[in-house]
Amino acid sequence: MAVEIPFRRDFAFEYGRLEPVAPGIRRIVANNPGPFTFRGTGTYVIGEGKVAVIDPGPELVEHVDALLGALRGETITHILVTHTHRDHSPAAAAVKAATGAPTYGFGPHAGGRRGETAVEEGGDWDFTPDIVTRDGDEIVGSGWRFEAVHTPGHTSNHLCFALPDNAILFSGDHVMGWSTSVIAPPDGDMAAYMASLEKLLHRDDGVYWPTHGPAITDPKAHVRAFIAHRREREAGIIACLEAGVGRVDAMVERLYVGLNPNLHRAAGRSVLAHLIDLIGREVVKTDGTATIDATYRLADR
């Protein structure tokens, strides 16, 4: 039986308007809708007067202007970045230039390792945080206190930011209501992603605010559904291998029936992420490097 994920896609907002979404939390959505961004990047503003900004967004002048214009009379003191994809971090540079606020993040994209085959069009290779932020680090401002939660998987440098006094978690792209997360090797890592989902189950956050789409008000049920969904996908991949289907493109055709053709490539990367995880657990084998074009088989065959 297929796992049902309780997706949430009811999302009321107006582009370019900084709007209150919860006490002490405002959000402005960038006009960059797409198959990976839903309606666009949601930039959060926390506090009043002296505020923190989470995920300034893409390189989109109108978005930065709208954010800075809406905060006229207030001061941005902190710029927090969940991860270095081009829909999240590039605008940090413009916001920093305008305000002087330091940036907080785990580190440069993919640890700064820009390998030969590690070409990933979604990565922002220009971002380096002023303040390197690690799991458990506190970031304290005027009337608010964040705790960083390292959640690698979607990217190796992904951080969620918790407001422990409010039982709120800004979950970035790690857990979203509208969609599953893209796990694309080499920087995306399925084993790390699954561990980062489990990690959230040991926390007591009551509401998640993802960077794309609406809040998740029953977050543990959501996280459990994502774990079950990935286990189901993994079982499907093993069934493919048992049936002698050993290539990624053929697996995508069998496993993702009716998928939007624009998402085929992402689905292939996701299957590859599962295969790399299964190789790490010695369930699957391939000859040579685990790539999108390789042929895979079960280790016990």
Ligand SMILES: [Zn+2]
């Ligand atoms: Zn992302």
